[in-house]
Amino acid sequence: MAIAKILGIETEYGVAGGPDHDPTTASSIIVNAYAQQGRSRINWDFNDESPGTDARGIVGGGALAPMIETHLANTVLTNGARLYVDHAHPEYSAPECATPAEAALFDQAGEEVMRRALQVANETLPAELAITLYKNNSDGKGNSYGTHENYLVEREVEFSAVVRAMVPHFVSRQVVVGAGKVGWETEFASGADPQFQLSARAEFFEEVVGLETTLKRPIINTRDEPHCDAERFRRLHVICGDANMSPVATLVKLGSTALLLAALEDDGANQFPAPPLRPVRAIRDYSFDPGLSTVHEDENGRRRSAWDYQDELWTLAERYVRRRGGEVVAPASQVEEILRHWREMLDGVRDDPDSVADRVDWAAKRRIVEGYRERYRLEPRDARLRAIDLQYHDLRRDKSLAARVGLRALHGEEEIRRAVAHPPTSTRAYFRGECVSRYPDAIVSANWDSLVFDVGQGPLQRIPMMDPTRGTEALVGALLADNPTARALVDALNG
């Protein structure tokens, strides 16, 4: 049976500038700038991290466990998010949310966190060392960095069923939620030589299933690190998505994926269209063709374009909602909104991509790239077109092109500001964020599934949070209000 689709997005931001142009230094400056505003000085606790655990069980050689940097800037925010330096990027891991719209809100709050950090950092740096941040996925030179989604999935669903059911969506959803890219940057695209792609990230994928995230990236990542009760839950870690500037695209990316996962949990993998025979080729080939006519064959010899897959998957999701309701994903009105946008964006990219340039990132980007190219009669590889691509994702309001193309808003400025400081009320992130906010001096460390308190006497106290659906405002709001000190809270919890 389908379970609540707790979900969230973690984003590695592109970073330029800073002392010696060193990205790790610049990333640390960004994270520390935000932390030193007094918002949070609490350390991240690595006790329960095991990113090398594989969902397929024991896997023979060939895939190395990812390396974890443990000594770089790392903090937890009052909105329940984690802000830290991952490899050579500042990363914002949004708090766990209960619905796609909420997760889209906290993704936007992440942009605002980075924008504020940038402002504080640049006030202390000489102008020539000013840092800039980009919410994108590659540097145009073959280096990519991730925007990862996470979804809570019932443990009972076989991992092979997740692969069978979800590969079609992951190779084709770029038709509506791809961020677009001018040109190409890996050997895999050299043959096709696309001038414009649907997805920034697609050409970097080399495997169908695997544990890696930095080399030989797989379409389905098998990292089995649920950050909660592993007997009951899986965390599906999706690494093949693009960073969206369009809030509606973020909503549809999360909402479509969550609905399909719920349909899988309730009704199994057989209802899903068969995956393409060559998924890695498919995700790339589809990306290389904004004309949407490229087809790939499945095991039964049936040929589908990415659009055909999305059309079938939309119908599957819509039927699921009609039959069973979509309450595990979101309240009915939000589920309707997700289905409506998904359908309109899908029809729009087929009939006239410009008509959905207010919601589809690749269409918005292509519209200005093509417009600019025609105005100045530029070659497809002109640096100005690649500059437009890069600057579409620039976080600075006075430079951002995404802020100028007329993308439809999902949440108001006030709501986003609130989400920068306050956690979602609907998951355990509420407990984490509120504790960081109320008892900052008593929390020694925090991570996704526990908080460690030092209440001034006796041993440190670890408070586990193994169920992401608990720790909500409804469940712990009164408890927090009744206990103004950390010691009183811990005593009450140990009651």
Add this chain to the structure above:
Amino acid sequence: MTEQERIQKQRTERTREESDDVSVVAKKGEQLKGELDDLLDEIDSVLEENAEEFVRNYVQKGGQ
């Protein structure tokens, strides 16, 4: 009527409405083009001046 038929019908009706008045469509097209021109002017005013150098200097290693 099945759900699929209903959607098909909606789409057909929408297409019919849209093609009813060609002058409205043409006017909308001009308006969109004007908007794009304004947008491109704005892009000209904020785009990094030395695009070649700007793009060349943007290098990101060590990402997931």
